[in-house]
Amino acid sequence: MPQPSLKIDRARYVVSVDEQRRIIRDGSILVENGRISRVGRADELAATGADRVIDARHFVVTPGFVNGHMHISYAHPVRGIFPDDLGSPLKQVFALQTAMTEEEEYHTTLLALLELVRKGTVCLLDPGSTKFPDACLQAYEDAGVRVIMGEAVTDREAPFTLPRYATAEAVARTAAFIDRWDGRLEGRLRAWAMPFSPETCSAELLQGLKRVVDQRGTGLTLHHGSGPQARKDYQGRGAKNPTEYLEALGVLGPNVLLAHALGLDDAEVDCVARTGAAVTMCPVTAAKGARGATALGRMPELLARGVRVALGCDSPNNSNHLDPV
Numbered sequence: 417m418p419q420p421s422l423k424i425d426r427a428r429y430v431v432s433v434d435e436q437r438r439i440i441r442d443g444s445i446l447v448e449n450g451r452i453s454r455v456g457r458a459d460e461l462a463a464t465g466a467d468r469v470i471d472a473r474h475f476v477v478t479p480g481f482v483n484g485h486m487h488i489s490y491a492h493p494v495r496g497i498f499p500d501d502l503g504s505p506l507k508q509v510f511a512l513q514t515a516m517t518e519e520e521e522y523h524t525t526l527l528a529l530l531e532l533v534r535k536g537t538v539c540l541l542d543p544g545s546t547k548f549p550d551a552c553l554q555a556y557e558d559a560g561v562r563v564i565m566g567e568a569v570t571d572r573e574a575p576f577t578l579p580r581y582a583t584a585e586a587v588a589r590t591a592a593f594i595d596r597w598d599g600r601l602e603g604r605l606r607a608w609a610m611p612f613s614p615e616t617c618s619a620e621l622l623q624g625l626k627r628v629v630d631q632r633g634t635g636l637t638l639h640h641g642s643g644p645q646a647r648k649d650y651q652g653r654g655a656k657n658p659t660e661y662l663e664a665l666g667v668l669g670p671n672v673l674l675a676h677a678l679g680l681d682d683a684e685v686d687c688v689a690r691t692g693a694a695v696t697m698c699p700v701t702a703a704k705g706a707r708g709a710t711a712l713g714r715m716p717e718l719l720a721r722g723v724r725v726a727l728g729c730d731s732p733n734n735s736n737h738l739d740p741v
């Protein structure tokens with residue numbers, strides 16, 4: 417059945433983000449059968465009507481935003497409850513998340529989705545925080561968003577409570593998760609492998625998960641960071657730095673997304689570029705933690721090397737809001 421047509425009319429600006437990066441003043445957009453069919457100056461589309469017309473004279477219209485790293489399931493319970501001088505709140509955050517019930521997670525996810533959609537986010541990646549994906553599926557469906565989800569796994573000791581399994585079990589769980597969830601919601605839901613970080617996962621686990629996603633044509637994301645101390649630690653293990661450690665394992669590639677990626681040196685920027693990996697930076701998280709968003713974030717250098725760089729807002733305990741912009 418054809419869907420009603422929609423015209424977004426006379427917007428102050430239409431930021432197209434098309435190949436020419438056009439920004440159209442006094443622009444209109446026509447949506448037919450659920451898809452954008454025309455974008456142009458309002459006078460060019462003046463003769464075209466629609467079932468519904470939105471007067472957008474006071475608005476700027478942009479494509480929907482993509483939030484590339486967003487721990488959605490515990491987003492609201494932790495907003496603002498940790499004092500700023502606590503240091504790292506991760507121990508408390510993960511303890512809280514572990515205690516959440518299915519019903520609580522559904523409602524906190526729904527609340528977070530409302531805020532995301534209201535601020536223009538239409539696609540998000542939850543880096544493996546959701547404990548009850550069955551319960552949250554309805555919230556994703558109702559919100560109409562695209563979502564990338566997975567199950568966080570580790571097989572090593574961590575300083576905070578994370579899901580930890582034997583290596584083979586972690587690989588099998590991830591494969592089963594992807595097989596069950598990838599492509600649901602008419603393709604709006606993608607399922608990825610989500611090892612928490614290189615420090616909490618063995619080389620065998622990281623390699624096993626990369627094989628799983630390569631075989632299934634899906635992706636892998638993990639928390640990643642570097643800096644002088646991290647480089648020293650990895651040199652003790654025979655690698656030059658954390659990024660080239662992942663490359664040597666064969667874990668980096670175009671279907672891998674590194675989250676945060678603070679503290680990369682020039683060699684690591686080169687490494688990300690040559691492997692084709694993508695990066696999500698969370699600048700507000702870095703600022704809130706006083707970690708040096710501009711001193712340690714290498715976004716300009718990564719972009720100059722052609723690396724795909726997304727923005728994320730992590731979670732409200734780390735950034736105070738859910739808005740990547």
Ligand SMILES: [Zn+2]
Nearest residue numbers: 487543639730
């Ligand atoms: Zn994270």
